Structure formats: structure tokens, C-alpha cells
Amino acid sequence: MSFIIDVQGLTKVFKEVTAVNDLSFSVPKGEVYGFLGQNGAGKSTTIRMLLTLIQPTSGSVSILGKDLLHHRKEVLQQTGAIIEKPDLYKYLTALENISIMARLSGAKLTKKELVRQLERVGLAERATSKVKTFSQGMKQRLGIACTLVHNPQLIILDEPTNGLDPQGIADVRNLVLSLSKDEGKTIFVSSHLLSEIEVIADSMLIIDKGKKVAEGKAEDLLHPSDTLVQLETANDVQTKILLLANRWSVYLQDGANIVLKMHRTEVPALNIFLVQNGVEVFSLRSKHSLEDYFLSLTTANQHVDAYPN
């Protein structure tokens, strides 16, 4: 399998904060690769290192088989990116913006070809309007048009649906899928929302506090052996004490009463344990989705020690 991005031991330290810690991953060619993590997990820092905006403290990045440090120009010629939000020149028109981006990327396009690029994202009629008059969704679409104007092989999108309405989110999602399936482009897309990634990604990487916590095919991650069990009882405090005293691993999250992480086969045993100890259970729900898995991996800091001394 050939990889478009190959990252080895990537680390970035800002003064005393390690934003990205020994991160390694590989992105296969032609895939939509999801990059997940909560806000502040190190996603944007990683992406900025992939795009040479930030210099890594250590580690190596190879894109399209070329070392990024030594072949920056060749790599960036084949890369298009939107980082966080598509900041464009608001005092210029859509056509002027895309024309500048094309020239900076080394693409020589005629005015007609540029308008066609705007047509692709539904902005041809607003080609001569200033960007300051655009809605957030229109700016996002123009940003995507600017990203694609030089026909890059690799597209990096950092939180591309931030601030978009449901229709805008659906448009971006469809565009990403179309670029991957119809045009064979590799797309590296980050988000803190798993619901966005799970519907488009072929593979994904989950990071937390700058470290990799999981990587693999989306379908493999969708069926983890662990599950989260959400409990609602008559007396949650006493139940929690009882569980901790009996070595059950309890998580706190999202205001849920009690959440336990366990192997699926242990769920019946938990049920029996609660009944035998006279706990009045209102509900016992096994949450088995990628969202739960994602949260279980990225909320480790909220884990209550199950074995207090």
C-alpha cells in the first residue's frame, strides 16, 4: 500500500507545553482519513506542521514520498489546505481571491477557467462580489474552491464544517466524498466531532493530549471489544461507592449518572451484581457506538480511579 503522508515521531513543544507528542501515522493514497481529537488535543498543531506553518521540535514528515523539510515546494504544489477557517481577502472579490490563490500555487488559469472553478462550488454568480458580503457558508465554499484551484493530490481540511449550517455541512461532506471517490484525491480531514468523520472517513486517527490513542479502519474502530455502560439508579452516589469498592471501573462523563467501561461479555455480570446487592436500577444501557469509543479514549483524564488506596 502506498502512503501519501508518512509521519514518524512528530513532536512539538511550545515552551513547557508538549502540544504533539511522538506522533506517528500513515495516510493511504486515495482515502478520506479522519483526524479526531477533542479541542486542544493537538490536531491543528499537527496539521500546521504538515503544512510547514510550524517547525517540529523533532520527528519527520514525508508527503507524496518526499521529505517535507527538503522538498517543501514540490510537496506544497500538490497540496491544498484549509486551516480552521477559510480566511480570504475580504476586500477583494471571489474572482480576485481565487485568481491570487491560483497564481500563488503556480497554476496558470484563464478567467473563464477560474469562473468554472467558482461554478463548481456554486459561486459563479457572485464572482465579482466582495468576500466581505459573503455568508460563512459561501466563504467556506470559496475557501474550498481556492484549495482545489491547482488540482492538488492531497487535500488537508482542518475542521471544515466549523460554523456551517446543516446544509453547509452536508455540502462539504458530499464534496469530500466526491473528491475522494470520483477524483481519487487523498483527503486528510480533522474534526472534534466524530459524527462528521464517521460518515466520510475510510480510516481514522484519534489523538488526545498530542498522543495517538487509536488508529485504524473506521469499521474496525466501530466494533471495539470494550463498551460503555450507562447506569441510572435510585441512589447514584451509593451505587458508585459500591461499584468502586468492588473494583468496577467507573467513568464520569457528560453529566451521565454513572458510566462504566468494560468488555461486552461483562455486562450481564454487572447486572447480576447490582441486583444481588439490592440496587434499584432504573436503566442500564450499553452504549456501543464509535462516539462512545471516541469519548472513552479521549476522556481518560476524567477517569475516577477504581482502586483508591
Next chain:
Amino acid sequence: MLTLTRIELFKIFKKARTYIAFGAIGAIIILIQLAMYADGESYLEFMLGNINTAFEIEGNKLNGYFVFYLILHTLLVHVPLLICLVAGDAVAGEANMGTLRLLVTKPISRTGLILSKFLASSIYTLLLLTFMAVLGLGVSVALFGVSDLMVQKSDMFILLDKADVLWRYAAAYGFAALSMITVAAVAFLFSVFADNSIGPIIAAMSVVIVATILTTMDIPIFNALKPYLFTNHMLNWKGFFDNPVDLREVLKSAGVLVLHIVLFVSLAVYFFRKKDVLS
């Protein structure tokens, strides 16, 4: 590099802020010309003082060359502040808009990017000075005609033949361009460190103002500093209106200004190449 510079110039001249300086300069020049047209003779009388009683000066003293000299004298102190508006915005303004990260992810070298931005700021500076020269000299000559130029120095008046004036203005324009590009380089260097334009614009203006004060105050401790202050050398455009011109002194000052430009721009390139773009 050429494409990058053209793009930078296109962006500069699409911004409303760019035209503030042209508007301000145009307004000052026209005001001075109107004032001279209305009451120039009284000003001349005041300037000449008792020289008028000791000597008889014939001819059109209040001519276009004289009015333009007066304009240059007034404006070349204030133009640096206007130049800071654009040069200070060159990198920091892009960081503020979020477009700097867009530029840095394009297949262009950081050195090329920063040099093209500086080149565009310098071209803007030259255009501003050209505008000043055309409006100042052109309209003054049209309004007041041409004659010999009388220039006041600290302890004397110099009278320059009208046929001997234009080349001096051309040379002074070249020297003033160098001075203003030095100011642009200072603002540009500050711009590399900031994520919004206000900081570098104010910082550069402050440097120019403080250094100008140190240059103009005749205090021994400041006098020792003067050879190292670019603002001290910036005033040497006036050297072209001496008779004869002390070319050695003028060239020395020009050299010092070039060295300052090279130093400030080299520092800007060095720091920009190392900069983590977080904006």
C-alpha cells in the same frame, strides 16, 4: 518573485487604507500652495528679515522651486509616519486576517514571500514620493512660475540659478526615497513579530519620532549618538541644495541608510523564516 510582488502591489492598492497617505499628502501640498498663493510675500518677508534691508534681491523670489522646497521641508518629516501605515501592515495585517497561513502554505519560499512584500512596500513608498513630487513641483511651477531658488541655511542664504535646480530636486528625490525606504524597513521588521497592524505601526512611528527628537536636540550626549541614528542621515537630502554639494557627506549618509535597510530587512527575513505561524 515578480509575480509575488505584483500580487502584493495588487493587494496594497485594493485597500482603502493605502489611499490615506495620498489624501493626506495631497491635502497638505494644496494647503501650502494656497497659503503661499494668498500670503506668500508676507512669509518671504518674515523669512528674509533684515536681509531685505541690507541687500536688494531682484526677481521672482516666490517661485515654484521655492514653494516646492518649502513643501519638501515640511513633508519629509511627516511622510515617514504615513509610510508606517502600509509597511507596518505588510505581514501583521495578513496575520490578523488569517491570510498569512494561507500564503505560507503555498509553494513559495518564505524568503521570497517576505522580500516581495518588502519590495511592494518600497514601490508604494516610491509612488507616494512621486505623487508628492508631481503635485508639489508641477502645481507649484504652474502657479508660481520658475526662477532662481533661494534656500535658507542655518547661517546663510544660498541662491541657486534656476538652470541649476532641477537636477538637485531629482537627486534629493532619490535620497528621500532611500530615507523613506529605511523607515519602511523599520516598520516592516516590527510587522514580522506581530499579529495585528496597530502594534508595528505604532512601534515604528515611535522609533522614528524618538530618533528624530534625538537628532534635532543639540545636547552633547545626544550628539555622540547622532552618527548612528538613521533619522540624522535622513535629513541629508538638503545637502543637494548646498553650493557646492558636499557629495562625500551625502554619499556617506546614503551608505548608512542602505546599511540600515539591509540590516532591518535581513533581520525580518531571518525571523520570518523561523516564525511559527500560529495566527
